[in-house]
Amino acid sequence: MARDGDVDQSKRATLRRFAALGAASPLVGLASASESDAPDALTGYLTATPGAHFSKIRDDLKLGTGETQHHLRKLERDGVIESRKDGDYRRYFPAGQFTEFEQAVLGFLRRETPRGILIALLEDPTASSGDIATQLDVSRPTVSKYATQLDEGGLLSRENGYTISEPETVLLLLVRYADSFGEDAARLAKLAPDLVTYTANE
Helix, strand or coil: CCCHHHHHHHHHHHHHHHHHHHHCCCCHHHCCCCCCCHHHHHHHHHHHCCCEEHHHHHHHCCCCHHHHHHHHHHHHHCCCEEEEEECCEEEEEECCCCCHHHHHHHHHHCCHHHHHHHHHHHHCCCCCHHHHHHHHCCCHHHHHHHHHHHHHCCCEECCCCCEECCHHHHHHHHHHCHHHCCHHHHHHHHHHHHHHHHHHCC
16 A cells, blocks of 8 residues: 555656646746646646646646646636636646647547547548447447537538548647557557648548
8 A cells, every 4th residue: 555655755756747847838937936836737737638627637647626626727817728618528728729629629539439530530531430330349329429529529520421620630639649648549640651641632
């Protein structure tokens, strides 16, 4: 069983690691001084993991719920970060860095099944719902449900099969933040050069 001291050391190490990223962020000058590493850590974390929701931020940074709420609200109030509602979640981003469409893309990419659908279509734009269901090991109704959400979010057209609306934007965000997504994104990032021709010709 981990001792309290070990937990505290782990928390401090995590905060310092992301605080280093935050200190290098062009937004750091907008943040107010604080005795805690948390504001810089939050800024750094969101620089590397844009679109993360509250619970993920809290858990990854090993912060308390109240502490996370306090610092996120202050950073948003100070114009360092911004947020948007995404279904049951509120997702956070560095302020002024992403369009609304890019924020929507990042929100979907942070969800396993929608991300899998987008990756499957980037790899094979002719893939059917059945092909995608088999690849993701989910049911066809599950693919259809999330495809509907992607369609409503403006990421997917279902007029003639499934077609990603702006594949170059989706691919760019997947590759840029691949390390913050799952292994499927990291795998796709390695294939990205082979996909550039497809996205450029869309």
